[in-house]
Amino acid sequence: MTTFDATVSAAATGIVASAGAPVRFRDRSRAFWRLLVHGAIWLTFTLGLYRFWLTTDIRRHLWSSTELAGESFEYIGTARELLLGFLIAIVLLLPLNAALFVVTLGLGEFGEIAAVMLSFVLLGALGQYAVYRARRYRLSRTVYRGLRFHQTGSAWRYAVCAIFWWLLITLTAGLAYPFAQARLERFKMRNTFYGNLPGRFEGSGIRLFAGVLPLWLIAVVPFAAAIVLGVKGVDWSALAAIAGGDDLSNWVDASGLDRAVVYAGLTAVWLLLSFAVLYPIFQAMVLRWWAGGLRFGDIAVKSRLRTTQVYGVYGRFLWYAFLFTLVAGVAIGVGWFGLDKLTGEFDTESDEIITTVAALGAYVAVALGYATIHQATVRLGLWRCLAESLDLSNLAALDHVSAAGDAASAVGEGLADALGAGGV
Amino acid sequence: MTISGPATFFDGLTSARRDVTVELARDVLRILGPDGNALAEWRYDRLETRSAPDEPLRLGQAGSRLLARLQVRDRELAAAIDEASLPIDRSGRGERRLRTQVIAWSLAATASLLMVAVWGVPRIATELAPLIPYSVERKLGALIEPKVRASLDTRHAGAAFECGNTAAEQPGRAAFDKLMDRIETAAALPIPLKALVVRLPESNAIALPGGYIYVFQGLIDDARTPDELAGVIAHEVGHVANRDGTRAVLQGAGMSLLFGMLLGDFVGGGAVVLAARTILETSYSRDVESAADAESVELMKEIDGDPRALGVILQRIAGSSHPGPKILADHPDTRDRVARIEAAAGATGGGPAPTRPLLTPAEWATLKNICSQK
Numbered sequence: 161m162t163t164f165d166a167t168v169s170a171a172a173t174g175i176v177a178s179a180g181a182p183v184r185f186r187d188r189s190r191a192f193w194r195l196l197v198h199g200a201i202w203l204t205f206t207l208g209l210y211r212f213w214l215t216t217d218i219r220r221h222l223w224s225s226t227e228l229a230g231e232s233f234e235y236i237g238t239a240r241e242l243l244l245g246f247l248i249a250i251v252l253l254l255p256l257n258a259a260l261f262v263v264t265l266g267l268g269e270f271g272e273i274a275a276v277m278l279s280f281v282l283l284g285a286l287g288q289y290a291v292y293r294a295r296r297y298r299l300s301r302t303v304y305r306g307l308r309f310h311q312t313g314s315a316w317r318y319a320v321c322a323i324f325w326w327l328l329i330t331l332t333a334g335l336a337y338p339f340a341q342a343r344l345e346r347f348k349m350r351n352t353f354y355g356n357l358p359g360r361f362e363g364s365g366i367r368l369f370a371g372v373l374p375l376w377l378i379a380v381v382p383f384a385a386a387i388v389l390g391v392k393g394v395d396w397s398a399l400a401a402i403a404g405g406d407d408l409s410n411w412v413d414a415s416g417l418d419r420a421v422v423y424a425g426l427t428a429v430w431l432l433l434s435f436a437v438l439y440p441i442f443q444a445m446v447l448r449w450w451a452g453g454l455r456f457g458d459i460a461v462k463s464r465l466r467t468t469q470v471y472g473v474y475g476r477f478l479w480y481a482f483l484f485t486l487v488a489g490v491a492i493g494v495g496w497f498g499l500d501k502l503t504g505e506f507d508t509e510s511d512e513i514i515t516t517v518a519a520l521g522a523y524v525a526v527a528l529g530y531a532t533i534h535q536a537t538v539r540l541g542l543w544r545c546l547a548e549s550l551d552l553s554n555l556a557a558l559d560h561v562s563a564a565g566d567a568a569s570a571v572g573e574g575l576a577d578a579l580g581a582g583g584v
Numbered sequence: 585m586t587i588s589g590p591a592t593f594f595d596g597l598t599s600a601r602r603d604v605t606v607e608l609a610r611d612v613l614r615i616l617g618p619d620g621n622a623l624a625e626w627r628y629d630r631l632e633t634r635s636a637p638d639e640p641l642r643l644g645q646a647g648s649r650l651l652a653r654l655q656v657r658d659r660e661l662a663a664a665i666d667e668a669s670l671p672i673d674r675s676g677r678g679e680r681r682l683r684t685q686v687i688a689w690s691l692a693a694t695a696s697l698l699m700v701a702v703w704g705v706p707r708i709a710t711e712l713a714p715l716i717p718y719s720v721e722r723k724l725g726a727l728i729e730p731k732v733r734a735s736l737d738t739r740h741a742g743a744a745f746e747c748g749n750t751a752a753e754q755p756g757r758a759a760f761d762k763l764m765d766r767i768e769t770a771a772a773l774p775i776p777l778k779a780l781v782v783r784l785p786e787s788n789a790i791a792l793p794g795g796y797i798y799v800f801q802g803l804i805d806d807a808r809t810p811d812e813l814a815g816v817i818a819h820e821v822g823h824v825a826n827r828d829g830t831r832a833v834l835q836g837a838g839m840s841l842l843f844g845m846l847l848g849d850f851v852g853g854g855a856v857v858l859a860a861r862t863i864l865e866t867s868y869s870r871d872v873e874s875a876a877d878a879e880s881v882e883l884m885k886e887i888d889g890d891p892r893a894l895g896v897i898l899q900r901i902a903g904s905s906h907p908g909p910k911i912l913a914d915h916p917d918t919r920d921r922v923a924r925i926e927a928a929a930g931a932t933g934g935g936p937a938p939t940r941p942l943l944t945p946a947e948w949a950t951l952k953n954i955c956s957q958k
Contacts, residue, residue, distance in 0.1 A: 188637070202687055205687065205690070205691060205694075206686075206687055206691065206694070207690065207694050207697075209686075209690040210686070210690065213683060220635040223635070224635050224636050225637060227637075232636060232637055234636065234642070234653075235635060236634070236635070239686075254841075261837075303651050303653075305599040305601065305653075306594025306595060306597075306599070306650075306652050306653045307594075307596070307598075307599050307651065308651060355598075355599060516859065516863075559599060559600055559601070560598070560599070560600070561598065561599040562598050562599075563596060563597050563598070563650070563651075
């Protein structure tokens with residue numbers, strides 16, 4: 161889902177290229193970098209409040225850089241709307257959180273578990289609700305040729321649907337993912353309009369399933385096999401017998417737990433490696449499938465996105481991250497040395513305060529640095545690759561669309577932000 | 585003569601692209617169709633630049649429900665429109681001013697937030713804690729106590745965590761109860777204390793909301809006189825009397841509110857929030873500890889104990905451990921504590937030697953054995 165949501169608007173954007181003049185992305189990466197670096201600096205000083213402005217800037221940049229049939233998209237959302245949405249979300253969430261806290265207090269030991277599960281489901285559903293409403297906000301702030309996109313449909317129904325599918329994905333160790341995506345995308349696109357031109361989604365879950373199944377087999381099967389082997393290898397009765405006693409010295413030996421630990425370590429490495437290597441393949445596959453399923457009226461979309469392009473995007477990220485690590489390492493080393501000299505004259509307490517603040521500052525700077533590099537390479541790169549890979553047919557339909565739909569509020573974005581469900 | 589030039593127009597009603605001629609009249613910008621009909625007239629003072637790549641100039645109407653757009657590629661015409669309509673802000677100066685305002689205000693908000701966190705939250709918690717009914721505090725304690733017990737009780741299961749329940753330990757328990765009785769009577773608290781000795785090696789004691797006091801076995805081992813032990817227990821009773829447990833819960837809630845919800849959720853922000861919280865919470869805690877020390881001195885005077893004994897045992901315990909970073913310490917520096925205890929104890933004069941010892945030597949010996957069971 162995250163893969164999609166990052167690019168949902170990209171898609172909304174990329175929807176309308178003509179066969180003769182495909183989607184074009186204007187490369188203004190220098191401006192984008194500048195905007196991100198400024199944003200990162202102000203984020204620290206405003207303790208994150210600047211994120212509404214940064215998000216708006218990023219969207220404006222991406223939307224307006226994307227051209228379809230010679231006209232660029234326009235993002236008309238404002239940071240003020242996002243801030244307001246966030247404040248409203250706080251007003252809604254504060255009493256909810258307080259109520260959950262009180263319920264937890266009043267229920268005692270057993271009720272607490274129930275309350276935790278209840279709040280998990282409740283906040284999860286609320287998160288999905290927020291995701292849907294945030295999409296509504298973004299679409300209604302996307303303008304092309306003087307008309308806005310909009311989204312209808314009940315966010316609560318979407319939330320119930322999404323929770324159901326995510327449960328199923330969890331229970332099937334990910335196998336249900338393609339069907340969930342097909343179903344949820346169909347829900348979203350059925351309710352998506354450009355003016356009065358209705359969208360729909362025709363991607364088939366089975367086809368995506370057939371595509372990603374080999375990847376799943378490579379990553380998950382050895383993992384599952386190792387777990388089974390590991391569990392079988394442990395002498396559970398011996399383990400249980402020893403666990404009761406105080407003598408732990410040959411606990412690991414006697415039970416065969418050491419072998420199980422080795423299995424677990426190996427499979428964890430396997431899982432991580434295969435994930436790192438296969439993820440770009442997976443992402444390219446899902447993006448192609450998703451773009452290829454999009455329809456607006458008679459307009460059909462096709463994506464020629466190549467897997468190597470996605471590898472290229474991540475390669476760039478790794479390269480920049482490596483360079484940044486070198487620079488940051490040197491800077492922190494020099495800073496540490498200088499600080500040591502400087503604080504020699506202070507007493508211990510102010511020394512501690514200065515050192516703590518400096519260490520925190522360095523940590524935040526490094527974390528923001530990586531996040532900035534990720535935005536400038538992965539987000540921008542994927543957007544660009546996907547947009548430029550799109551082919552659209554029957555673009556003539558674009559000339560006869562009428563205005564429809566209204567601006568939606570940013571409460572969904574605020575909720576998603578406050579709940580940490582992505583979005584802003 | 586009026587300036588005019590070519591442009592592209594979207595009327596906001598349909599997606600049709602129209603090639604138009606723009607004419608700059610005195611007060612309005614006139615948009616003319618191919619046949620010379622005026623499609624729209626936009627007042628200069630309501631023109632707005634809209635987000636677009638560097639070229640073309642994209643214009644809309646401020647405050648209009650329609651999203652009609654005029655796109656001008658012709659540079660001379662764009663410059664002329666700029667000239668004619670002052671509100672158009674192509675350099676982005678107005679936007680930048682707005683942003684500077686936002687940044688300045690967020691810095692101010694940060695400062696005021698920190699001030700509330702440093703002074704406001706503890707003050708509010710202090711004012712609120714006495715208003716919480718004891719019935720609520722007792723419920724809170726009943727809720728927290730099992731959790732604290734579970735987190736402390738790592739090696740022993742169930743009853744063995746608590747000292748003084750087996751036959752061999754019973755006498756020690758009786759002596760402990762006698763000591764507690766004397767302290768509790770003097771303290772005259774509105775809620776009953778529930779004091780336990782627990783099998784933990786650290787030299788420490790803790791108080792929880794609802795009158796729970798845990799005395800660690802390590803403390804009993806380290807105490808050389810009943811007065812030293814009583815001094816530490818009286819300190820914990822001071823926490824109960826000041827309702828510090830409840831206050832800590834209120835403070836925690838206040839801090840969660842300030843740092844958890846209102847503050848930004850940006851990369852790396854979590855660490856800053858955590859660090860700020862830890863430093864602030866330990867600094868609250870240092871103040872609270874000083875107050876409990878003062879309470880201990882008063883209480884010890886009242887039960888005819890030695891008010892200085894707390895200082896003595898604190899020094900002994902502190903001597904054997906390495907102090908960590910000061911800003912992360914939840915108790916004040918031991919030297920300062922001892923000095924303050926000495927000062928408070930001496931303020932009313934040392935007085936005559938205690939006439940009524942807290943425990944007889946025999947009782948003290950049995951109390952030292954309260955955790956004898958292995």
